[in-house]
Amino acid sequence: MRPNTLAEAVDRICAGAPQDTTLAEFLDTFDLAATGRAQYETIEDEPALTQNGRLDALVGAIAEYLAKQRRLGRVPAWVCDPARRLAEPWFTTSSPSDAMREYLTFSSPAEFASRNIFTEEQPLRRARGPHPVKV
Template sequence: MRPNTLAEAVTRIQAGEPREVALAEFVDSFDLAASDSDRYAAIEQEPDLTGDVRLDALVGGIAEYLAKQRRLGRVPPWTGGALRRLAEPWFTTSSTSPAMREYLTFASPGEFSSRNIFTEEQPLRRARGPALPRTPAE
Protein backbone atom coordinates (compact mmCIF):
# COMPACT_ATOMS: atom_id res chain seq x y z
CA MET A 1 0.00 0.00 0.00
CA ARG A 2 1.37 3.39 -1.02
CA PRO A 3 1.95 6.12 1.56
CA ASN A 4 -0.84 8.71 1.41
CA THR A 5 1.14 11.53 2.98
CA LEU A 6 4.70 12.74 2.77
CA ALA A 7 4.97 12.29 6.54
CA GLU A 8 3.97 8.65 6.13
CA ALA A 9 6.60 8.17 3.41
CA VAL A 10 9.29 9.54 5.74
CA THR A 11 8.11 7.22 8.53
CA ARG A 12 8.46 4.29 6.16
CA ILE A 13 11.96 5.39 5.19
CA GLN A 14 12.92 5.56 8.86
CA ALA A 15 11.55 2.02 9.26
CA GLY A 16 13.89 0.77 6.54
CA GLU A 17 11.96 1.11 3.29
CA PRO A 18 14.22 2.35 0.46
CA ARG A 19 13.99 6.13 0.06
CA GLU A 20 13.44 5.93 -3.70
CA VAL A 21 10.53 3.49 -3.31
CA ALA A 22 8.70 5.34 -0.53
CA LEU A 23 9.02 8.74 -2.21
CA ALA A 24 8.03 7.46 -5.65
CA GLU A 25 4.99 5.72 -4.20
CA PHE A 26 4.05 8.90 -2.35
CA VAL A 27 4.25 10.93 -5.57
CA ASP A 28 1.97 8.37 -7.24
CA SER A 29 -0.57 8.70 -4.40
CA PHE A 30 -0.32 12.48 -4.54
CA ASP A 31 -0.95 12.56 -8.29
CA LEU A 32 -3.92 10.19 -7.97
CA ALA A 33 -5.62 12.26 -5.25
CA ALA A 34 -9.20 13.23 -6.05
CA SER A 35 -8.82 16.97 -5.51
CA ASP A 36 -6.39 19.78 -4.82
CA SER A 37 -7.52 19.86 -1.20
CA ASP A 38 -6.63 16.15 -0.91
CA ARG A 39 -3.25 16.86 -2.50
CA TYR A 40 -2.55 19.69 -0.06
CA ALA A 41 -3.59 17.45 2.85
CA ALA A 42 -0.95 14.93 1.68
CA ILE A 43 1.85 17.48 2.23
CA GLU A 44 0.37 19.64 4.99
CA GLN A 45 1.62 17.65 8.00
CA GLU A 46 5.30 18.16 8.70
CA PRO A 47 7.29 14.93 8.44
CA ASP A 48 9.48 14.14 11.43
CA LEU A 49 13.08 15.26 11.18
CA THR A 50 15.20 12.18 10.62
CA GLY A 51 18.71 13.38 11.37
CA ASP A 52 19.60 12.68 7.74
CA VAL A 53 20.12 16.29 6.67
CA ARG A 54 19.75 15.43 2.98
CA LEU A 55 16.45 13.64 3.48
CA ASP A 56 15.14 16.38 5.76
CA ALA A 57 15.95 19.05 3.14
CA LEU A 58 14.69 16.88 0.29
CA VAL A 59 11.22 16.41 1.76
CA GLY A 60 10.93 20.17 2.24
CA GLY A 61 11.80 20.65 -1.41
CA ILE A 62 9.38 17.94 -2.51
CA ALA A 63 6.45 19.48 -0.62
CA GLU A 64 7.16 22.99 -1.91
CA TYR A 65 7.73 21.75 -5.47
CA LEU A 66 4.51 19.73 -5.55
CA ALA A 67 2.47 22.59 -4.10
CA LYS A 68 3.76 25.02 -6.71
CA GLN A 69 3.83 22.69 -9.71
CA ARG A 70 0.30 21.46 -9.07
CA ARG A 71 -0.82 25.05 -8.36
CA LEU A 72 -2.34 24.27 -4.98
CA GLY A 73 -2.37 27.95 -4.04
CA ARG A 74 -0.29 27.55 -0.90
CA VAL A 75 2.85 25.90 0.39
CA PRO A 76 2.94 24.26 3.84
CA PRO A 77 4.70 26.64 6.26
CA TRP A 78 6.96 23.89 7.63
CA THR A 79 8.87 23.72 4.33
CA GLY A 80 10.65 27.00 5.09
CA GLY A 81 12.37 25.78 8.25
CA ALA A 82 16.13 26.14 8.58
CA LEU A 83 16.54 22.39 9.09
CA ARG A 84 14.96 21.86 5.65
CA ARG A 85 18.03 23.41 3.97
CA LEU A 86 21.53 22.08 3.44
CA ALA A 87 24.71 23.91 4.45
CA GLU A 88 26.69 22.23 1.65
CA PRO A 89 25.60 21.59 -1.96
CA TRP A 90 24.25 18.15 -2.81
CA PHE A 91 24.32 17.02 -6.42
CA THR A 92 21.88 14.15 -6.69
CA THR A 93 23.62 12.40 -9.57
CA SER A 94 26.39 9.85 -9.26
CA SER A 95 28.38 11.74 -11.90
CA THR A 96 30.83 14.20 -10.40
CA SER A 97 31.94 15.74 -13.69
CA PRO A 98 32.15 19.53 -13.73
CA ALA A 99 29.84 19.60 -16.76
CA MET A 100 27.13 17.62 -14.95
CA ARG A 101 27.42 19.82 -11.87
CA GLU A 102 27.09 22.91 -14.04
CA TYR A 103 24.02 21.48 -15.79
CA LEU A 104 22.34 20.56 -12.50
CA THR A 105 23.11 23.98 -11.04
CA PHE A 106 21.31 25.56 -14.00
CA ALA A 107 18.46 23.04 -14.38
CA SER A 108 17.42 22.47 -10.76
CA PRO A 109 14.02 23.90 -9.85
CA GLY A 110 14.17 26.75 -7.36
CA GLU A 111 12.36 24.70 -4.72
CA PHE A 112 15.42 22.44 -4.59
CA SER A 113 18.29 24.77 -5.46
CA SER A 114 17.20 27.17 -2.71
CA ARG A 115 17.87 24.26 -0.33
CA ASN A 116 21.31 23.60 -1.87
CA ILE A 117 19.97 20.49 -3.65
CA PHE A 118 20.89 20.23 -7.31
CA THR A 119 18.87 17.79 -9.35
CA GLU A 120 17.31 17.33 -12.76
CA GLU A 121 14.86 19.71 -14.39
CA GLN A 122 11.73 17.70 -13.50
CA PRO A 123 12.82 15.70 -10.46
CA LEU A 124 9.48 14.13 -9.54
CA ARG A 125 8.22 13.16 -12.96
CA ARG A 126 6.46 9.82 -12.97
CA ALA A 127 5.03 7.87 -15.88
CA ARG A 128 1.50 8.33 -14.57
CA GLY A 129 1.92 11.92 -13.42
CA PRO A 130 0.35 14.91 -15.13
CA ALA A 131 2.17 16.51 -18.03
CA LEU A 132 3.47 19.79 -16.70
CA PRO A 133 4.41 22.76 -18.83
CA ARG A 134 7.99 23.92 -18.51
CA THR A 135 8.03 27.07 -16.40
CA PRO A 136 10.54 29.84 -17.10
CA ALA A 137 13.72 29.79 -15.03
CA GLU A 138 13.38 31.78 -11.83
Protein backbone atom coordinates in the same frame (compact mmCIF):
# COMPACT_ATOMS: atom_id res chain seq x y z
CA MET B 1 0.17 -0.16 0.13
CA ARG B 2 1.24 3.38 -0.75
CA PRO B 3 1.91 5.96 1.97
CA ASN B 4 -1.05 8.34 2.32
CA THR B 5 1.07 11.37 3.18
CA LEU B 6 4.62 12.62 2.81
CA ALA B 7 4.97 12.40 6.60
CA GLU B 8 3.98 8.72 6.45
CA ALA B 9 6.50 8.14 3.65
CA VAL B 10 9.28 9.59 5.82
CA ASP B 11 8.19 7.41 8.76
CA ARG B 12 8.42 4.35 6.52
CA ILE B 13 11.87 5.36 5.27
CA CYS B 14 13.05 5.79 8.87
CA ALA B 15 11.69 2.30 9.60
CA GLY B 16 13.85 0.85 6.82
CA ALA B 17 11.75 1.11 3.66
CA PRO B 18 13.76 2.01 0.54
CA GLN B 19 13.79 5.78 0.07
CA ASP B 20 13.42 5.95 -3.72
CA THR B 21 10.57 3.44 -3.86
CA THR B 22 8.72 4.95 -0.91
CA LEU B 23 8.93 8.50 -2.29
CA ALA B 24 7.80 7.27 -5.72
CA GLU B 25 4.81 5.57 -4.10
CA PHE B 26 3.98 8.80 -2.28
CA LEU B 27 4.08 10.68 -5.59
CA ASP B 28 1.55 8.20 -6.96
CA THR B 29 -0.71 8.88 -3.97
CA PHE B 30 -0.36 12.63 -4.53
CA ASP B 31 -1.07 12.36 -8.26
CA LEU B 32 -4.10 10.12 -7.73
CA ALA B 33 -5.74 12.48 -5.23
CA ALA B 34 -9.05 13.63 -6.69
CA THR B 35 -8.84 17.34 -5.86
CA GLY B 36 -6.29 20.03 -5.13
CA ARG B 37 -7.47 20.01 -1.50
CA ALA B 38 -6.86 16.26 -1.29
CA GLN B 39 -3.41 16.75 -2.81
CA TYR B 40 -2.59 19.46 -0.26
CA GLU B 41 -3.65 17.16 2.57
CA THR B 42 -0.93 14.70 1.52
CA ILE B 43 1.80 17.31 2.15
CA GLU B 44 0.17 19.40 4.89
CA ASP B 45 1.51 17.57 7.96
CA GLU B 46 5.18 18.06 8.71
CA PRO B 47 7.32 14.96 8.33
CA ALA B 48 9.55 14.21 11.30
CA LEU B 49 13.12 15.44 11.04
CA THR B 50 15.30 12.40 10.55
CA GLN B 51 18.83 13.60 11.29
CA ASN B 52 19.51 12.74 7.64
CA GLY B 53 20.06 16.24 6.28
CA ARG B 54 19.59 15.22 2.66
CA LEU B 55 16.27 13.51 3.31
CA ASP B 56 15.03 16.37 5.50
CA ALA B 57 15.89 18.93 2.80
CA LEU B 58 14.54 16.72 0.03
CA VAL B 59 11.08 16.33 1.56
CA GLY B 60 10.89 20.10 2.06
CA ALA B 61 11.74 20.59 -1.60
CA ILE B 62 9.24 17.95 -2.70
CA ALA B 63 6.37 19.51 -0.74
CA GLU B 64 7.10 23.04 -1.91
CA TYR B 65 7.62 21.93 -5.52
CA LEU B 66 4.36 19.95 -5.62
CA ALA B 67 2.36 22.79 -4.04
CA LYS B 68 3.67 25.30 -6.55
CA GLN B 69 3.66 23.10 -9.65
CA ARG B 70 0.09 21.96 -9.04
CA ARG B 71 -1.00 25.45 -8.02
CA LEU B 72 -2.51 24.31 -4.74
CA GLY B 73 -2.79 27.91 -3.53
CA ARG B 74 -0.45 27.55 -0.57
CA VAL B 75 2.72 25.89 0.57
CA PRO B 76 2.92 24.20 3.98
CA ALA B 77 4.69 26.46 6.47
CA TRP B 78 6.94 23.65 7.69
CA VAL B 79 8.96 23.70 4.45
CA CYS B 80 10.59 26.98 5.60
CA ASP B 81 12.33 25.36 8.58
CA PRO B 82 16.10 25.97 8.30
CA ALA B 83 16.59 22.25 9.04
CA ARG B 84 15.09 21.64 5.57
CA ARG B 85 18.16 23.23 3.90
CA LEU B 86 21.61 21.79 3.30
CA ALA B 87 24.80 23.62 4.25
CA GLU B 88 26.76 21.94 1.45
CA PRO B 89 25.63 21.40 -2.16
CA TRP B 90 24.22 18.01 -3.05
CA PHE B 91 24.42 17.04 -6.72
CA THR B 92 22.02 14.14 -7.14
CA THR B 93 24.12 12.13 -9.60
CA SER B 94 26.47 9.43 -8.38
CA SER B 95 29.69 11.04 -9.62
CA PRO B 96 29.06 14.41 -11.25
CA SER B 97 31.61 15.82 -13.66
CA ASP B 98 32.21 19.56 -13.77
CA ALA B 99 29.91 19.79 -16.81
CA MET B 100 27.17 17.82 -15.02
CA ARG B 101 27.46 20.02 -11.94
CA GLU B 102 27.06 23.09 -14.13
CA TYR B 103 24.03 21.58 -15.89
CA LEU B 104 22.38 20.61 -12.60
CA THR B 105 23.10 24.02 -11.08
CA PHE B 106 21.19 25.75 -13.87
CA SER B 107 18.45 23.17 -14.42
CA SER B 108 17.38 22.54 -10.83
CA PRO B 109 13.97 23.93 -9.90
CA ALA B 110 14.16 26.80 -7.39
CA GLU B 111 12.46 24.72 -4.69
CA PHE B 112 15.43 22.33 -4.80
CA ALA B 113 18.26 24.76 -5.56
CA SER B 114 17.24 27.03 -2.67
CA ARG B 115 17.92 24.05 -0.39
CA ASN B 116 21.31 23.38 -2.01
CA ILE B 117 19.94 20.34 -3.87
CA PHE B 118 20.95 20.24 -7.52
CA THR B 119 18.99 17.89 -9.69
CA GLU B 120 17.39 17.58 -13.10
CA GLU B 121 14.80 19.94 -14.54
CA GLN B 122 11.81 17.70 -13.69
CA PRO B 123 12.95 15.83 -10.60
CA LEU B 124 9.60 14.27 -9.69
CA ARG B 125 8.50 12.94 -13.06
CA ARG B 126 7.23 9.39 -13.08
CA ALA B 127 6.85 6.96 -15.94
CA ARG B 128 3.16 6.41 -16.54
CA GLY B 129 1.19 4.20 -18.80
CA PRO B 130 -1.73 5.54 -20.79
CA HIS B 131 -4.81 6.48 -18.79
CA PRO B 132 -7.68 4.08 -19.30
CA VAL B 133 -10.30 5.35 -21.70
CA LYS B 134 -13.62 6.01 -19.97
CA VAL B 135 -16.54 4.69 -21.87
